[in-house]
Amino acid sequence: MxxxxxxxxxxxxxxxxxxxxxxxxxxxxxxxxxxxxxxxxxITEFTSMVKETLFADDPFRPFKDQSISRKLILGLQFLFPILEWGRHYNLQKFKGDLIAGLTIASLCIPQDIGYAKLANLDPQYGLYSSFVPPLIYAFMGSSRDIAIGPVAVVSLLLGTLLQNEIDPVANPVEYRRLAFTATFFAGITQATLGFFRLGFLIDFLSHAAIVGFMGGAAITIALQQLKGFLGVENFTKKTDIVSVMRSVWGSVHHGWNWQTILIGATFLAFLLLAKYIGKKKKNLFWVAAIAPLISVILSTFFVYITHADRHGVQIVKHIKKGINPSSVDQIYFTGGYVGKGFRIGIVAGMIALTEAVAIGRTFAAMKDYQLDGNKEMVALGVMNVAGSMTSCYVATGSFSRSAVNYMAGCQTAVSNIVMSAVVCLTLELITPLFKYTPNAILSSIIISAVISLIDYEAAHLIWKIDKLDFFACIGAFFGVIFASVEIGLLISVAISFAKILLQVTxxxxxxxxxxxxxxxxxxxxxxxxxxxxxxxxxxxxxxxxxxxxxxxxxxxxxxxxxxxxxxxxxxxxxxxxxxxxxxxxxxxxxxxxxxxxxxxxxxxxxxxxxxxxxxxxxxxxxxxxxxxxxxxxxxxxxxxxxxxxxxxxxxxxxxxxx
The missing domain is CATH 3.30.750.24 (STAS domain)
Incomplete structure (x- = not known):
């Protein structure tokens, strides 16, 4: 028996x-x-418990029975994975990384300019954040597919939290300093979680809550773009749907600009068509990838030759030329803003971490390789700490760019280096050409990018599997769109914890x-x-x-x-x-x-x-x-x-x- x-x-x-x-x-x-x-x-029981909790993957196993010199080499390879896979790098892999890097660069440049506006920062700061952080991640990250840079949800979250403390229009310098401070503490939070192997903490935000939060954030971001899409000058700073729609309809007779709407609607239709083509035919993924850059070039040329900016079409006007200036002296290390930066940084850092690790695990499973979550956290943390000192705001893995990176045939993190190099050249040589880029086109690019964050199929599947999970999903969704991003995040975390307590008790x-x-x-x-x-x-x-x-x-x-x-x-x-x-x-x-x-x-x-x-x-x-x-x-x-x-x-x- x-x-x-x-x-x-x-x-x-x-x-x-x-x-x-x-x-x-x-x-x-x-x-x-x-x-x-x-x-x-x-002592044996305690040691066993600690090992299973924090070192379940046995990271020190390769160091056993090795000489001092070999342990030093393995330690460097552990901190900088590029030293390990770089020994086997060849021209064939570089060809794949070069094509992938150029492709995601064409996508990230227009997106970065728009995402910086979401964070209430000047456009160049979005480009800065796609130059230094991807370089650092390429040396320290363990994912072959993640494309690093600003993302819509984190940009909106950061912008919302920062403007609650400082008005970005009245006090742009203090606002920017607080943004760098929050980025610094976001990096410290991420690196600390990875160093002390506490990555399991991010799993407390359930998949259902993330689906709802991302969907609500996508709608909120899209609604925020109505300002640029319609050409409205006086727009609410609140993010809830009621305030936004009141602001939109309140300016319908005297605030909307038909030329702006025409530009935005035309190119939004073009972007959605390109995305549809790329989704239907996988070998045409590049169509969706380069569509934003083509839209920027065509719309900028159109505005320039027609002088549409003289007829109420709002344009970017100026993007500062040159690569990242140092911002070490702008970070608040003392004073009243340190606590605020610390609080905002923890929230933004955790959301950025959750998104990056989820993306990394997804593509690692597709290519059948192992992703070290704690090593990823250290890499993301170090890159954001360095980014805060080089005029960057919080960067993380972007799902849309990572998907393009994957489909373009990337082989290693060198694709991030290629993308970073292209962004560097753009900052040095091309930024003056963006002067006449209409804000409407940036709004269209962001709207087309965030639509994919609304995952109807996942929500339907959650409903069929677990009604309590669906409640967490819907709670986070409505919390974001009817209250604010931070309220939606708080609701999603609260419901996730409530579910755990219910199941335990x-x-x-x-x-x-x-x-x-x-x-x-x-x-x-x-x-x-x-x-x-x-x-x-x-x-x-x-x-x-x-x-x-x-x-x-x-x-x-x-x-x-x-x-x-x-x-x-x-x-x-x-x-x-x-x-x-x-x-x-x-x-x-x-x-x-x-x-x-x-x-x-x-x-x-x-x-x-x-x-x-x-x-x-x-x-x-x-x-x-x-x-x-x-x-x-x-x-x-x-x-x-x-x-x-x-x-x-x-x-x-x-x-x-x-």
């Missing part, structure tokens, strides 16, 4: 063999035993029955043909038993017991004599859990019902033994399987093997 759960040497046994009575020993074959695992020293429990002609016991609700055993109630607890849920589990079992007793009495059937708790899903139990089990045992004794445990795991049986609970219920009441327990205590039932 089964085998012993551990080796015999060095193991104490809880002998619960079938000679519970001489009569049963003759009638039934010997049942199996639950063995107590070898006792470990406290109200774990699933089930009554088990026997599947006919087997020794298998399953949930009677899931398997209607599973039959309850006369005189025995079998309950399974699908969770660890902690202080947060121990009372609920005890009360749930007693309620079931009471209901069954009433039903049995009404039908004149034999009463319940044994309660078997199937504990294989119980991964752990704390002192509160053991206390609840003791209270359950006491309540059962008053009803003349015996408590029986089946298949407790290593950690659980160790704690039950240490607390002497095994002596309270009797070591002959602990079995390896439910079938063994039933075989011992139900002489009316025989288990037939199929």
């Amino acid at each position: 089964g085998h012993s759960v551990s080796d015999e040497h060095d193991a104490k046994e809880l002998d619960i063999a079938s000679h519970h009575s001489s009569r049963r020993g003759d009638e039934f074959p010997s049942v199996h035993k639950v063995r107590l695992p070898p006792r470990q020293k406290l 109200r774990p699933r429990t089930a009554i088990l029955g026997n599947l006919p002609r087997t020794a298998i016991y399953r949930n009677v609700e899931q398997y209607p043909n599973a039959k309850k055993v006369p005189g025995i109630m079998i309950v399974r607890v699908d969770s660890a038993i902690y202080f947060s849920n121990s009372n609920y589990i005890k009360e749930r079992i007693l309620r079931w017991l009471g209901d069954d007793e009433e039903q049995l009495k009404a039908n004149n059937q034999s009463r319940i004599e044994y309660l078997i708790v199937e504990m294989s899903p119980v991964t752990d139990i704390d002192t509160s859990g053991i206390h609840a089990m003791e209270e359950l045992h006491g309540s059962l004794q008053k009803r003349d019902i015996q408590l029986v445990l089946a298949n407790p795991g290593q950690v659980v049986i160790d704690k039950l033994y240490a607390s002497k609970f095994t002596e309270v219920i009797g070591q002959d009441k602990i079995f390896l399987t439910v079938a063994d327990a039933v075989m011992t205590f139900s002489p009316k039932m025989r288990v037939e093997e199929v």
